[in-house]
Amino acid sequence: MGYEYEFTEMDQYYFGHATHYDLYKKLGAHPTTVNGVEGTWFAVWAPNAKSVSVIGDFNGWDTEANVILGHDEIGVWQIFIPGVGPGALYKYYIVGALDQHLYKADPFGNYAEFRPGTASIVVDLSKLKWTDKAWMNKRSQFDLNKDPMIIYEAHIGSWMKHPECDGRPEGFYTYREFAERAADYIKDMGYTHIELMGIAEHPFDGSWGYQVTGYFAPTSRYGTPEDFAYMVDYFHKKGIGVILDWVPAHFPKDECGLAEFDGYALYEHGDPRKGEHPDWGTKIFNYGRPEVKNYLIANALFWVEFMHVDGIRVDAVASMLYLDYGKRDGEWVANKYGENKNLEAIEFFKHLNTLIRGRNPGVVTIAEESTAWPKVTGDVEKDNGLGFSLKWNMGWMNDFLEYMKLDPLFRKGNHYKMTFSTSYAYSEKYVLVLSHDEVVHLKCSMWSKMPGIYEDKFSNLKAGYTYMAGHPGKKLLFMGQEFGQQREWSEEREIDWFILETELNRKLQDYVRDLWKLVQKYPALHATDYDPNGFQWINADDADRSIYSFVRKSPDGKNNLLFVLNMTPMARDDYRVGCFVPGKYRLIMNSMDPKYGGMTEITKKTYTAKKEECDNRPYSIGFPLPAYGAEIFLYDNPEEGTEKKTKSTKK
Numbered sequence: 001m002g003y004e005y006e007f008t009e010m011d012q013y014y015f016g017h018a019t020h021y022d023l024y025k026k027l028g029a030h031p032t033t034v035n036g037v038e039g040t041w042f043a044v045w046a047p048n049a050k051s052v053s054v055i056g057d058f059n060g061w062d063t064e065a066n067v068i069l070g071h072d073e074i075g076v077w078q079i080f081i082p083g084v085g086p087g088a089l090y091k092y093y094i095v096g097a098l099d100q101h102l103y104k105a106d107p108f109g110n111y112a113e114f115r116p117g118t119a120s121i122v123v124d125l126s127k128l129k130w131t132d133k134a135w136m137n138k139r140s141q142f143d144l145n146k147d148p149m150i151i152y153e154a155h156i157g158s159w160m161k162h163p164e165c166d167g168r169p170e171g172f173y174t175y176r177e178f179a180e181r182a183a184d185y186i187k188d189m190g191y192t193h194i195e196l197m198g199i200a201e202h203p204f205d206g207s208w209g210y211q212v213t214g215y216f217a218p219t220s221r222y223g224t225p226e227d228f229a230y231m232v233d234y235f236h237k238k239g240i241g242v243i244l245d246w247v248p249a250h251f252p253k254d255e256c257g258l259a260e261f262d263g264y265a266l267y268e269h270g271d272p273r274k275g276e277h278p279d280w281g282t283k284i285f286n287y288g289r290p291e292v293k294n295y296l297i298a299n300a301l302f303w304v305e306f307m308h309v310d311g312i313r314v315d316a317v318a319s320m321l322y323l324d325y326g327k328r329d330g331e332w333v334a335n336k337y338g339e340n341k342n343l344e345a346i347e348f349f350k351h352l353n354t355l356i357r358g359r360n361p362g363v364v365t366i367a368e369e370s371t372a373w374p375k376v377t378g379d380v381e382k383d384n385g386l387g388f389s390l391k392w393n394m395g396w397m398n399d400f401l402e403y404m405k406l407d408p409l410f411r412k413g414n415h416y417k418m419t420f421s422t423s424y425a426y427s428e429k430y431v432l433v434l435s436h437d438e439v440v441h442l443k444c445s446m447w448s449k450m451p452g453i454y455e456d457k458f459s460n461l462k463a464g465y466t467y468m469a470g471h472p473g474k475k476l477l478f479m480g481q482e483f484g485q486q487r488e489w490s491e492e493r494e495i496d497w498f499i500l501e502t503e504l505n506r507k508l509q510d511y512v513r514d515l516w517k518l519v520q521k522y523p524a525l526h527a528t529d530y531d532p533n534g535f536q537w538i539n540a541d542d543a544d545r546s547i548y549s550f551v552r553k554s555p556d557g558k559n560n561l562l563f564v565l566n567m568t569p570m571a572r573d574d575y576r577v578g579c580f581v582p583g584k585y586r587l588i589m590n591s592m593d594p595k596y597g598g599m600t601e602i603t604k605k606t607y608t609a610k611k612e613e614c615d616n617r618p619y620s621i622g623f624p625l626p627a628y629g630a631e632i633f634l635y636d637n638p639e640e641g642t643e644k645k646t647k648s649t650k651k
Contacts, residue, residue, distance in 0.1 A: 028108030046262035047075020056090035096263020135236035142362035148526035190516025288344035311364035353387030415543035459628035466630035507597035575625035578617030
């Protein structure tokens with residue numbers, strides 16, 4: 001036939017070898033014109049089906065009206081239906097291999113009914129308009145090793161409720177409204193990227209988007225695919241990168257979805273020991289089947305290349321890597337070597353990351369991987385790694401939160417919890433994360449986790465965030481935690497913006513804003529995140545006083561930063577810290593400054609390091625260190641630059 005959207009023998013070949021990277025341009029529903037007649041081309045993969053027909057509001061949902069006459073060798077059924085255009089509701093009616101009568105949404109559908117409806121909707125994505133060419137060119141130059149990355153994690157439906165709902169359900173902002181309302185705030189707060197939870201279509205709000213039924217469809221909760229594209233484009237115009245949470249680990253059993261799509265296990269393993277998560281009640285993709293692998297890879301490319309997103313954060317990577325994840329004996333099957341490693345998932349990740357990052361310079365792939373699996377961010381060819389750009393640092397997060405929750409009296413016995421992470425900080429390329437998972441399900445908000453009376457909680461949180469800013473690695477903070485949200489997060493309500501009427505919450509917000517802008521401003525805090533020469537402890541062992549001091553070094557040795565953190569309510573009016581070099585040390589950040597809600601204004605801003613040994617360093621400065629004080633000093637030492645040190649080491 002030779003029509004634009006016809007699934008040809010060549011398409012079959014690439015699909016069967018998991019290399020049809022623009023598969024979404026052929027499968028699904030595509031408005032087009034055939035022989036001068038306008039309509040929509042439908043194509044669906046269902047190799048085990050006895051028959052397939054397209055049903056919709058255009059044919060009265062009649063299962064006999066548009067029956068597809070046969071399929072190709074790989075199992076793709078396709079049909080052109082005249083008169084069907086954008087806005088039409090449709091499903092595939094499938095008679096399964098065992099004579100099941102199945103009503104399935106389109107696995108490649110780009111738009112869906114608003115829940116509880118489950119039909120797909122025809123949409124023409126060929127007319128999307130983009131004005132972000134300058135951003136895309138700039139993105140190709142983005143370098144994780146040199147550039148700052150501070151991520152604002154957000155859930156659109158609960159970021160803010162629309163004050164005038166106009167009858168829209170749950171007061172959701174549209175993608176357009178969210179972008180226009182959120183972009184300036186995110187930019188002003190010093191973030192470089194936004195990471196969006198749960199964008200792909202999903203039936204249940206309480207899953208937060210992590211049980212997906214429409215992998216190629218931005219959820220209709222917030223508008224159309226055109227609205228979604230506008231949002232991405234708008235963020236780009238404001239200089240903000242967009243990262244999407246992506247869920248290739250599992251999918252729900254909803255009747256309209258992928259589960260037993262054509263009567264047999266198609267996208268999932270047939271053996272429940274391989275194909276189901278007992279704890280989650282979901283299906284596991286069959287990563288060894290070329291067509292399924294192709295489905296997921298094409299989906300990731302759809303979001304990155306077609307929808308212009310700047311990165312994907314891959315959810316639940318550990319559950320994919322381990323065959324026995326969340327399973328008891330007898331509930332899983334070992335690999336051919338008798339081990340619990342999922343060899344097919346490993347190969348999938350290598351293929352995925354090599355392809356996405358190779359074709360799209362500057363795009364990041366981020367692994368939410370909670371174990372000690374080696375070389376998650378290792379190079380696929382050189383290190384036999386998985387090839388991710390970044391890995392969530394869950395070890396740091398757990399130790400950090402356990403320490404910060406402690407009464408200061410008990411912190412000295414747990415001093416190591418804040419130093420241990422630096423022993424493995426360079427084993428991977430990490431993102432330090434304080435995500436939504438840490439502020440739900442009785443875990444308390446960040447503010448509520450902090451010990452002490454009301455004011456102490458703010459002081460502790462500022463000190464903790466300062467440590468996070470100074471620690472090697474990129475940063476991620478969940479919405480609301482930047483201003484001291486007191487209640488746990490719930491997807492059913494907006495975050496507590498009203499609390500900004502309280503002075504201490506506003507001043508905490510001011511502090512976080514200035515902290516993130518500091519990270520952006522000084523290369524010492526972002527250009528050496530993955531260079532071991534860029535971080536050095538001054539004193540990691542002052543457990544009795546619960547004080548930490550360290551330096552972050554810039555590539556050229558200029559504008560290095562000295563951090564001193566007091567994790568107790570005991571002020572040290574004559575505190576002395578060791579220094580590597582003499583010279584001027586200028587105080588540029590004091591968490592207990594009254595402008596940030598503290599009670600200690602330090603009038604003297606510049607200190608001269610004297611030749612007086614302290615902390616086994618030849619020089620030192622003395623200064624007042626407030627209770628719960630976090631202080632950052634700026635100093636220069638060209639001989640201390642990481643670039644010079646690296647060169648001399650090579651010699």
